Amino acid sequence: MQKWGGFVLVLVSFMGTGKYSRVKYYLGSKDNYFETSFVSRALGEFFNPDKWLVITTEEGMKNLESLKREAQDEKIQAIKISIPREERDVWEILDKLNDNLEQGDEVILDITHAFRHIPFLSFVIMTYLQVARGIKIRGIYYGAYESRDGDYVPIFDLSDALVFSEWIYSARDLKDYGRNEGISSIMKEWQNQMYARESKPSMRYTKKYANMLERISRGIYLNQIRDVMKYAYNLSKLSPDVKEELEKYFKPLTLLYRDFTIFEKFGCEDCYDKLSKETLRKQLLIAEYQTGIGLLGESLENLREWIVNFVFYLSNFDNSLWLERENRIEVEKGITGMAMEKRGEKIEKNGVYYYLRSNVDEIERKSGVNLITLWNLITSKRNLIAHSGMSKDSLNLEELKNSTKSILKDCSTLIKYLEDWK
Template sequence: MKNILLSIIGIGRNQSGKGYIKTKYKFENGQTYETAFFGSALYRYLFNEKNIDKWYIFGTDKSSWSEIIDTIDEDYKNNLEELYYKVWDEERSGISKNTLNEWQEKLSNYIPGIELINIDPLDYKFYVEFLIKNLPDDELYIILDITHGYRFMPFILSFSIMYIKNFKKIVDLDIYYGALEMKGDEAPVIKIDFINELFKLTTSYEIYKYSGYFPEILKNLGIQNTENTYFQIEMNWRPQKELKEITAKLDNIEESYKTLCAENIKKELQPLLEKELLEDRMIERAKYFFEKNQYLKSLILIYEAITIRMLKRLGITKIHDIPNRKEFLRDKIPQILKEKWMQDNFKILEGVRNSAVHGNIRDSSLYQHIKDREKFSELFKSSLILYEKLKK
């Protein structure tokens, strides 16, 4: 796993009118680091616990780049003194690209993986484009420092991370803030764990919302090891015992910000627990996936549910003994579906199902149901009515 530290550096205003105020920052383990730029304290704190593979620092041409020197041990600062004053002097009017590159090169001798990125603060797209391009494809632990810079910059960077989580393997995210305004003798360092929790809940619930895959969101709600339960449901099995355990655990969630999420999941799982018959569970899953815009799944499920119900109308109890339901039912459809609209509906449903599954549209009359979502929706809804008619 790669450890990536993201910091923002601004201008600051100390008593001399330039740079940040020298502050002693205290971390949760009691360690303190005195520095003007909080990112330096955070890097040194993290470096004691883990290797930092990359440290990206975003700032403008007038940011206090010279303050990064506090990251380096006192024994080596003299080696950078001449360049330090050059950087410090140029910051007043705007540091040149060459000087910033030279400063990065010198710092990298003592801070491996450091990269100084000069940005236009109003180029909002830059952060996300930079991260997509530069973050590796390994599993990533992201540490975000939101202490300095223009107030809006950390927000843009945070939302950029939420977006790129869809494309990069961000395993964990920690957010740190050096709270200078809460300073007594020392300024406390706040690790905002709750944001990481909300981040995980948000992304995993979105996966569930649009796909139906619930193990990840349940894990973030404190309910572990539900992958096989989901697999069994996908295979049209009814893991009743496991579903009861999940719904009971969802009921026991106490934090109010989690209960809304838990209630929504329970509401959608409840029909699978309550429906005794396979075909009824298939119908519930068909409606479930239709609402999540997973039309092929909903189509396959509603077709299979209707064929099972049709076989039962013939008095057949051992459904699974029939190897080819489609062929078995072919000449019996008028006997089961006595009204013309029912026969027409089933014929179209079967044709659309076969065309969609096999990718082979032989009947041009089916084009509209394959190409037009509204037409498919009409077919799906009328097929639900057909199913209910077959239950009577």
């Protein structure tokens, strides 16, 4: 079988029951035409596919036989279906296309001669197979007989519809999972196209904004919390200019603008280097967001570090030294020492331990939250994930989710009383 650059090119077309006139179908310009009664025949000449699938019903077989006689092409393969009236009929089309396509195939989809709603269903099915099977839709074409000029009939290239399917995936990733890579790529590509078309580019901020969205997403998933705060703050400063650019040059993305601005609430001008109440508040907001999109492990790891920051802020440490590893280890030792003492274990006491020993009861009295119990809960749940399940304790996802939400609630309570202790 002939292959286009290592992949198989498959023409997928439909055959209805109508009476098709012989005309000159052209693609691009009228000089590039082929005279036939069937659009798929013209596309077969234009693209020379390795494989040719024609989907039809029992009623459409007569037209299919006419196509076979005209084309004299042994590659034509009939796929008979029922007219889709209910869900199982849709699965029939999916199953038959899946059976006749291989991973890596590239498809030319002709939606011209099809019964009413079948073109819509076929596009949705092919889009699904593109993701599920690694099949690529190379182009979508429609022979617009109603737009004919004498004997000449244009074939419209509708491949831009594929762009919208990519937008759908990217928008879903953004809204449901906080993944900005797809939508960022679309924004950057759009600005690149604007640059290529204009001598004096009018879009100046969108690409920079897209890069920040991508870094925020990466920071949320890799728990680079300070990066998230920094880029979210920078994002908020660019937002008005980007909103104006999108409304003027890329209006479809304005529908997602509100979703972009959600990340601005994580922004903090001084939080990258400075530990403050605002740092703690923003860090907690990020942990809440991580929990909401299902990043429970990342959220628990973040919350563990939040407790360290909280105690660091409360104690007499120099807050400018909060990122020094040896200082953070000292804070962890102090918290862990309190937890070990509660279990009757031998401990090494340090300044943080003595601070907590003097203040932990007062913290609980005012807030209703026992800091050491909270630390134990966070570390036990976090360890279930951090050690890849290498433990006799099994992971109950629903219980873990509820525990994480409970931890977040207690941390939020601690912040409310922070000024009373500081």
